[in-house]
Amino acid sequence: MADTIRLDKFLWFVRLAKTRSFAQEVAExxxxxxxxxxxxxxxxxxxxxxxxxxxxxGRVRVIRVLALPVRRGPAPEAQACYADLTENVSQQAPGD
Structure with a gap:
């Protein structure tokens, strides 16, 4: 298994982008x-x-990569590849 993956493939494999072309557009x-x-x-x-x-x-997502997916699998498999830090960011009060 490789130790890196293209950004567009990662977003698509972990189901954060519906299509790979949409992931490419966001990055570019x-x-x-x-x-x-x-x-x-x-x-x-x-x-x-x-x-x-x-x-x-309509919101800013913050995620930490936990694993690199090898395919676009089912949602539970995809979600195991990252930790969603978004809630942690939105719950912090300004100035923290």
Missing amino acids: ARHLRIDGRVIEKAAACVRVGNTLTFPLH
Whole structure:
């Protein structure tokens, strides 16, 4: 198994993007960050431990990569590949 995966494939495999082309559009529109770095290419590498920040369905999502998927499997399999940190961010009071 490889230790990296393309950003667009990761988003599609873990079902955060409905299509791979949509994942490519998000990355190339500079709406996504990996560990705080703005991403311009869908071919950016994602590794275990990376933190991804991106807008999705009217809110900002923050996820930590826990595993690299090898396929676009069922939702429970996909969700096991990342930890959703979004709730933690939204519950913090300003200035924390």
